[in-house]
Amino acid sequence: MNITRTLNDSCSVCGNTDLPIVMDLPRFPITGVYVAKREPERFPDMDQALLFCRECSHAQLQYVIDPNYLYDKTYTHRSSASPIATSGNDFFIGFLNTVVGGKTFERILEIGCNNLYLLKKIKDRGHRLLGVDPIWAGNDQKVDGNISVAGKFIEDVDIQGELGGRPDLILAIHTFEHVHRPKEQLQKVVDAAAPGAVIMIEVPCFDSLLYAGRFDQVFHQHLQYFSLSSMLRMIQELGCEYLSHAFNYSYWRGTLLVAFKKGDVSGAGAAVPAKRYTGDMVRQRYGLFQRQLAVFTEGLARTEGVLYGFGAAQMVPTLAYHMQSDLSFLQCILDDNPDRHDLMYPNLPVRIKKPKEDMDLSGASVVITALDSMRPILGRLIGARAKEILVPVQSF
Numbered sequence: 001m002n003i004t005r006t007l008n009d010s011c012s013v014c015g016n017t018d019l020p021i022v023m024d025l026p027r028f029p030i031t032g033v034y035v036a037k038r039e040p041e042r043f044p045d046m047d048q049a050l051l052f053c054r055e056c057s058h059a060q061l062q063y064v065i066d067p068n069y070l071y072d073k074t075y076t077h078r079s080s081a082s083p084i085a086t087s088g089n090d091f092f093i094g095f096l097n098t099v100v101g102g103k104t105f106e107r108i109l110e111i112g113c114n115n116l117y118l119l120k121k122i123k124d125r126g127h128r129l130l131g132v133d134p135i136w137a138g139n140d141q142k143v144d145g146n147i148s149v150a151g152k153f154i155e156d157v158d159i160q161g162e163l164g165g166r167p168d169l170i171l172a173i174h175t176f177e178h179v180h181r182p183k184e185q186l187q188k189v190v191d192a193a194a195p196g197a198v199i200m201i202e203v204p205c206f207d208s209l210l211y212a213g214r215f216d217q218v219f220h221q222h223l224q225y226f227s228l229s230s231m232l233r234m235i236q237e238l239g240c241e242y243l244s245h246a247f248n249y250s251y252w253r254g255t256l257l258v259a260f261k262k263g264d265v266s267g268a269g270a271a272v273p274a275k276r277y278t279g280d281m282v283r284q285r286y287g288l289f290q291r292q293l294a295v296f297t298e299g300l301a302r303t304e305g306v307l308y309g310f311g312a313a314q315m316v317p318t319l320a321y322h323m324q325s326d327l328s329f330l331q332c333i334l335d336d337n338p339d340r341h342d343l344m345y346p347n348l349p350v351r352i353k354k355p356k357e358d359m360d361l362s363g364a365s366v367v368i369t370a371l372d373s374m375r376p377i378l379g380r381l382i383g384a385r386a387k388e389i390l391v392p393v394q395s396f
Contacts, residue, residue, distance in 0.1 A: 004066040005046070008223065011053040012060050012182055013230045014237070021062070022282040023050035023218060029317040030070075031219045034343040034352070043346035050218055050225070057277045058230030059206055061223050064180050070221055071134065084372060085174075088251040089118050092173055092202055095246050096122070099259045100169075100198060109167040111154050111189065112175030119147050130163050155185060159192040166194035172201040174255075177224045183234050190238055190262055197262045199240070203231070205247060207275060208254020210282065212395040213289045216318045216371060217252060226256060229274035235260045242272060252372055253396065289393075290322065296392050297323045303365050303388070309333035311370020311377055312340050312352040319369060319392065320348055333369055334359075336380075361386040371396065 010017045027045040035043075049062040105126045110119050113131025123129060129147045136151030143149050150157050160166055170193055176182040186201075193199065206225040209217055218225070226234075228245065235242050235258070243259040300307070309316075309327065312335035320327050327333075332353040335341075341354040365388035366381055368374050374396040381389050 003044070003046070003069050006064040006180070008060055008062055008064050008180065009051070011056065011058055012180070012224055013058045013226075013234045014053065014056045016053050016055040018055075019051035019053055019060075020279045021049045022052045022059070022279050023215065023286055025049055025218070025321075028220065029321055029345075029347045031317050032221060032314040033346055034312075034340055035346050036343060038344065038349065039346050045347060046220070048220060052277075052279045052282055053230070054279065056230045056233040057206070057227040057275075058233075059225035059227075059282070061218075061220070064223055065220055067178075084251060085114075086117060088202075088248060088255065089121065089173065091248045091251065092118065092171075092200075092257060093121055095244075095257045095259070096171075096200060098246075099200065099244050105167075105169040107163040107165055107167040107194075108169045108171070109159060109163065109189075111170070111172040112178075113149065116143060116147065116149065118171065118173065120144060123147055126169065128163055130159075130167075132157050155188065159189070166192060166197070168194040168197045170197060170199045174202060174204070176201055177203045177222045177226070180223060182224055183237065186234070187238055190240060193262050195262060198243070198259060199262065200257065200259045202248075202255055202257045204252050205254045205256035206230075207256070208247065208249070208252075210277065210285050212253045212393075213285055213292070214253050214371070214393065214395070215286050215289045216315055216322055216393075219315065219318050227274070227277070228256060228272075229276050231256060231258050232272055232274055239263070245272070292394070293323050293392060296390075297325055300329060300367070300390065303390070305387070306331055306364040308361070308364055308366045309350065309369040310366050310381060311335060311368060311373055312337065312343075313370035313372065315371065316369050317345050317347055319371065323392070326350075327369075330367065331364075334366075335370075355384075359384050363387060365390060367392065 025048040028048040029045050030043045052059050108126035108129045110131045113133045119129050119131050131149045132154050134153050136149050139151050179185050203226045206227040240260045241263045245258045248255045309330045312333045327350045330350045332351050334355045335352050340352045344351050362385040366386045367390045368377050
C-alpha cells in the first residue's frame with residue numbers, strides 16, 4: 001500500500017532546522033483503529049521519530065503521514081463518546097468562564113468541532129456559532145438553531161463568509177497538535193478574526209508528558225508536542241497578547257490550555273515563566289520509561305493463571321510497542337464500550353471483549369491497558385475483586 005509521508009524537518013514554531021532525534025521509532029504502529037480481523041497490509045507499521053527544538057523546547061514528529069489515510073472512516077475518536085473527552089470539554093468551559101466571565105460574543109468559531117459537544121454547551125454565549133471539522137465532509141448544514149457546521153479543513157473554509165463576519169471568539173480543543181504547520185494555520189485564523197478577538201486553544205502538554213514519563217502518548221496522529229515555552233513563543237510570533245493558561249491534569253495526564261488576544265503586542269507572554277529543556281533531558285526521560293516497561297514486561301512472564309487486559313484505549317498499540325510485545329499473553333482485553341466488542345487492533349492478535357456488569361475477576365490478574373483511564377479502571381477492578389492489578393506506569 002502506497003502511503004504518502006512528508007518530511008517535517010524544521011521547527012513548526014520557530015523555524016529552527018537543528019532538530020535532533022530524541023525518540024527513534026522504527027516500524028511504529030497506527031493507533032485509533034479497530035478492526036474485525038488483522039489487516040497488516042492496510043494498516044502497516046511505519047518508521048517514525050520525535051524531533052526536539054533546542055531553540056523553543058518544541059517537539060514534533062519527523063514524518064507527516066497523509067491525513068486522508070490517518071483520518072479515514074476507521075479512525076474512531078468522537079468527543080461525546082469519550083468520558084475523558086467530555087469532562088475535558090467541561091474543564092475547557094470552566095477555563096473560558098475564568099478568562100471572559102459571562103461575556104457573550106457575536107460570532108464564535110470552533111476549529112475541530114468533532115460532534116459539536118462544546119458548541120452545544122455554549123450556544124447561548126454567541127449569536128452565530130460555526131464548527132469546522134473534516135469529519136463532517138459533504139454534510140455542511142445548520143445543525144442546532146444558531147450553530148452551523150462546515151465539513152472541511154480550516155484552511156479550506158471562508159470563515160467570514162460562513163459566519164457573516166469576523167469571529168470574536170475562536171476555540172480549538174485538541175486540534176493544533178494534528179496540524180502540520182500550526183503557526184501558519186493559526187496565523188490565517190488570527191488574520192480572519194475581529195480586532196481584539198479572544199483565542200483559546202488546548203493541546204496535550206509536552207511538559208506533562210516529560211514529567212510523568214508518558215512517552216506512550218507519542219503517536220502518528222499527533223504531529224506537534226507543545227511545551228508552555230513553545231506555545232508562548234508561537235503566541236509572540238503571531239503578534240498576539242497572552243492572557244492566561246491552565247493545565248488539566250485529569251486529561252492525558254496533563255493538557256495545556258492557553259488564552260490570548262489578537263493584537264500587535266511585542267514580547268507577549270515574555271513575563272510568564274516557562275521551563276526549557278534539552279535534548280539530553282528528553283532522551284534520559286525516555287530511557288527511564290523504556291527501562292520501566294522492560295521490568296514490567298519481564299515481571300508479567302512470572303504471573304500465574306489467567307491474565308486479562310482492561311481498557312481497549314486507542315493508544316494500546318503504542319503501549320504494546322514500548323513493551324516490545326504483541327500482548328498475546330492476554331486472554332483478551334476487557335472494555336465496557338459495546339462498540340468495540342469482538343474487535344481487535346490491526347497489529348495485535350488479542351481481541352476485545354465486553355465484560356458482564358457483575359464480572360468477577362477474583363481468579364484472574366489484570367493489566368490496565370488504558371493508561372489515561374487508570375483511576376476509574378482501578379475502581380472498576382477493585383469492585384470486580386481482581387486477584388491482582390498490574391499497572392505499567394507509575395504516574396497516573
